[in-house]
Amino acid sequence: MNRPLLDPLVALGRRFVLPLMEAPARPAEESKVSTRIGFRLGSSTLLALPGTLAEIMDPPPVYRLPNTPDWCLGMINLRGNLLPVFNAHALLDETATRQPRLLILGSGTEAAGLMVDGLPFNVQLPAQGATTGRPPLHDLLEPHLGEFWRHEGELLISFDHRSFLRQLARMMEN
Numbered sequence: 388m389n390r391p392l393l394d395p396l397v398a399l400g401r402r403f404v405l406p407l408m409e410a411p412a413r414p415a416e417e418s419k420v421s422t423r424i425g426f427r428l429g430s431s432t433l434l435a436l437p438g439t440l441a442e443i444m445d446p447p448p449v450y451r452l453p454n455t456p457d458w459c460l461g462m463i464n465l466r467g468n469l470l471p472v473f474n475a476h477a478l479l480d481e482t483a484t485r486q487p488r489l490l491i492l493g494s495g496t497e498a499a500g501l502m503v504d505g506l507p508f509n510v511q512l513p514a515q516g517a518t519t520g521r522p523p524l525h526d527l528l529e530p531h532l533g534e535f536w537r538h539e540g541e542l543l544i545s546f547d548h549r550s551f552l553r554q555l556a557r558m559m560e561n
Contacts, residue, residue, distance in 0.1 A: 419513055420511050420512065420513060421437055421511070421512050421513075422509055422510070422511050422512075423435060423437060423509070423511075423543075423545075424439065424441050424507050424509060425507060425543055426490055426503045426504075426507040426508075427503060427505055428475055428476070428481075428501070428503055429475075429476055429479055429481030429482070429504065430481060431528065431544065432541055432542060432543050432544065433532075433544055433546035434512075434544065434546060435492060435546065435548060436545065436547060436548070439492060439493065439548070440492070440494045441491065441492055441507065442491040443488050443489070443490055443491075443506060443507055444488065444489050444491070445488065445489070446472075446487065446488070446489045446502070447463050447464075447465075447489070448463070449461040449462070449463055449472050450462050450463070455559065456558075456559065457474070457477050458473060458474050458475070458477040458478045458555075459471065459472075459473060459474075459555075460472040460473065460474050460502070463489075463500060465498075465500075468498070470491065470498050470500055471500065472489065472499070472500035473499065473500065473501055473502070473552075475501055476502065478527055479525045479527060479528070480525075485504040485505035486504075486505055487502050487503070488502070488504075488505065488506060488507075489501075489502060489503075490502075490503045490507060492548045493548065493552075497549055497552070499548075499552050501548070510538060510543065512536050512538065518535060518536060518537055521535050521542065521544065522542075524544070527554075528546075528551070530550065530554070531546055531547045531548070531550050531554070532545065532546060533545035533546070533547065
């Protein structure tokens, strides 16, 4: 199929979002590895759910919304789509420890931006083998946390961003 070529300036201006893919099938011993996107939020290192679409960028102009809490930074226009942007540091009473970046999680109507510390990273974890005995974290995060792993001396915690964003929406309604 012959497709017309994009103008180079248009092509360079595009941002690409690739879905996180599971590791290809390997022998039984190795096939139980899951690749996850990790990011730092204050003192916590969180893992996006498997298959979550994610995009990282320097924060673009954010347009404040009247009568919203400080932790709701406002809206951005991302390729013609309006997305809310949240500063979870303000909610968790923490300060950014690295250069803040905007992490877009999800797609469509479930997409939103979260300010995170530094760049996210990919990590390969065993599909089984989450550990127990995790210390409690901030009350606001607790209902959205799942299993966790100790990996290279760091505590990595599974984070359901969709339920977290729904909670933020409810908080804004009140």
